[in-house]
Amino acid sequence: MGIPGGAKLRRVARFLLFSTIALALGGCTLPTFGGFRGATTQGQAEFKLWSWMTMAGLVVAAIVWGLILWAVIAYRRRDPDKMPRQFHSNAFVEVIYTAVPLIIIGVIFFYTVKTENTVDALAPHPAVTVRVTGFQWGWSFSYRDPQGKQIALVETAQARPPVLAGNPTSAEYPQFVLPLGETTQIVLESADVVHGFYIPAFNFSRYALPGVTNNFDFTPVHTGVFAGHCAQYCGLYHAEMLFSVRVVRPGAFQAWLSTQPASGAAT
Amino acid sequence: MTLLADRPAVVEEGSDHEHGAGPSGFLKWVTSTDHKVIGKNYTVTAVIFFLLAGAMAMLIRAQLANPDSTLLSQHTYNEMFTMHGSLMIYLFVGPVAFGGLANYIVPLQIGAPDMAFPRLNALSYWLYLGGGSLMMLGFLTTGSAADFGWVAYAPLSNSINTPGAGPDLWIVALILTGFSAIFTGVNLVTTIYYLRAPGMTMFRMPIFTWNMLVTGILILIAFPVFTSALVLLWCDRHLGAHIFEVSGGGVPVLWQDLFWFFGHPEVYILALPFFGIVTDVIAVFSRKPIFGYRGMVFATMSIAALSTSVWAHHMFTTGVVLLPFFSLMSYLIAVPTGIKFFNWIGTMWRGSVKFDTPMLFAIGFLVTFLLGGVSGILLASPPVDFATHDTYFVVAHFHSVVMSLVMAAFAGFFFWYPKMTGRMLREGLGKATFWLMLVGANVTFLPQYLLGLKGMPRRIAEYAASDGFTTLNRISSAGSVLLFLSVAIFLVNVVVSWWKPIPAGDNPWDASSLEWATSSPPPHHNFLKIPPIRSQRPVWDYNHPEDRIIEHAKARPGGFVASGGVGTVLLADVNVDGEDTLETRDPDR
């Protein structure tokens, strides 16, 4: 080893240092850990919390795994006749490992509430209102004007879904459209059982709960087509209760809206 | 003094009536009220349900190994995951802990001759077996077994969406097992409160017994709510009660409140016994007392209490619950759980750790449970839960937890099997079981975290190739094969131990609690002699007098220090007209 190993070690240390600084400076370089970065402002807020919490969690986990490994290796039984000293407590250590987790969860709770308020915030005057209804086994997306009158309708065409689930973004499944950069309020209801309105790329899901109307906002920040699923098990064809959402620029959105029939698809 | 002290004492002086002379074979299985026989019945029955549920899990993994899979129909798939969850949660993990291991071990650990209510104990088992059989009977009905998920959310669970006898059988089965659990809870608490041996104060009980006491109280908190909710659900289905139906003015989300008020404590009813097993196993194989014993007890009680005030964290995405309250309470569970973790490590610290199979499983538990715990913290945050709720991330989270509990259960099996049968399990086969299970559990469930993050919802019968879920699902299915092999090797191990027995002796692990003072298997009514109880480790004190910790060494006449040897005997064990009356006698008289 010697000097070359030392140089390598220094390189690794420098890399770690720079990547930590980069992480601390720019939120956009936060590691994803397999999650979506979020295609809405709400989803991005969630992503930031997710990323930081996962980093903190993995650091804590690594420390504890390390301690377990250390205890197992360092104190393995070498001499079967030697008896370890019989002690059973250490007040200092015990206070430390009660207090430190309390502080950690205090910090996490603070940011959780902050993020939660961002994600759940409702704009007083949303640009678009879509009333989404989940039913066995499909969705209907009803666009409303400020007076509550339906101006466009997209819904699952077939009452009984095809035998096998296809691509959620394909034409078999309903696709609703949202304008980029504007806030859309979703009014979510269920016609029968509990469904889960889930758009992975938006980092968001909410139950369509019978008897309850749920309101939440989406403010998309990326154009594109995103898959949607029913997340809450709702009976036989739960796997096929798919939909997608297309985010387009506001001009294109208005153009799309004007071509939609107000009373639903002809089928 | 004791609960049963006012019963007529019928004792024949000098009687050396040999016990175990009662019925044998089938009749013994049906009539025994001995906690050891009932405990074994429970364990074997629960393991059979475990194997059935495991077979269903293999079918589920086979179905999901390919996109557009048609191996199972959607309907069959829905039955499979419903019954897999129901059997595992309601009929395996809980009953094997509080009905099987606790039933067998707790009276032994506190020096009691039996459970406080032996007939009630037997009734618990029969209700459990009856309930379990009724649930399985669903597969033979013309409709199907229950297929509304193990949580049976209303209104999917009403008579329109899930008609037929299968769901009804599921409901009445769980009412029966609910009563069974409540009776066991009453029995455990009473036994621990009233039947401890002299000198076995509350703070000398092994942690396993402590945890079973807390589990017993938790059962009394949680199960009545669930059992009543099931009665309400039955009324909804058959009497049109409309309790959980919007159409009649009911509230569907009430079911979720009632269910999870049971459901979350239930998670800890499953977990606490196994925490106890791991605590005791780590101490024994590190040759040290438990680090932070009192902290451990308070941590157990705090976890139990907090677990009953976090039920709505399963309902964050309903949009109708108080998010900050349930989030904070859920986070707080991390503190006592952390205390437990560090106490486990502290017990190994400066110890002398020996890697017999029970210890390996206990370490496997630590490693796997930590993963479940950390992902649990993430899910306790409502925004993160919005992103991952009802996806495979959640599935992976609770399977990390539950697989760690299964490992702890195996730690318990390997640890107490010699006590229960008088035979050792093979170490080589045991280690093979362990490594396959550790690797298998993580290969199966780590990819599922990523699947959830990619947006794969749970409980979907199939997915399209274009979803991009295929590779991770295949890895996961491959891991499940390893789990299957590990359980198969365990069964081989049991068969080998019957075929070519290795006698265990009374205390093969050099363990410290009272169950190791009696013979393996213990005689009827458990103890012929009991060492004096002067600390948390009476058997250790007796075997290692130079390494004992005596907190109350007042050296009273007849006490440990004065007599220094085997203490008194519990010998009057007479059978008069089928009623056994036990008496403790002074050996000098």
Add this chain to the structure above:
Amino acid sequence: MKIESYVLLFVGFFFGLVGLVYWLWSHEDAGSVMLLGTFLLGSVPGFYYLWWSRRMRPRPSDDPDATLEDGAGVVGAFPGSSIWPFVLGLGATFVALAFVFGAWTLGVGLFLAVAALVGVVYESRRGGLV
């Protein structure tokens, strides 16, 4: 007996506090009622045990210095074996079946259950394996 009562009082205290906070914060009925029930489940027997623990002679199992001789005396009467739990369990299962498939198993179930209750009462009065 003191520690035993403290364990239950801890349940009562905790859920009293949490129930109060929850009710004041959320005004949600179902959860508040369940927390109230849990408060009672802990505090009612807890206070009873506390009251009783001050009146009773300390038991040998509460005395850290007790010897096994201190516990000399009758521990209790335990049945050696009994068929009746099995009969009662079978009866309960048949009764449960009646709520799925209709009433005809109810008769069988109730007969078994009543037989078991009579049997178990006789057994514990008279003793002996019936």
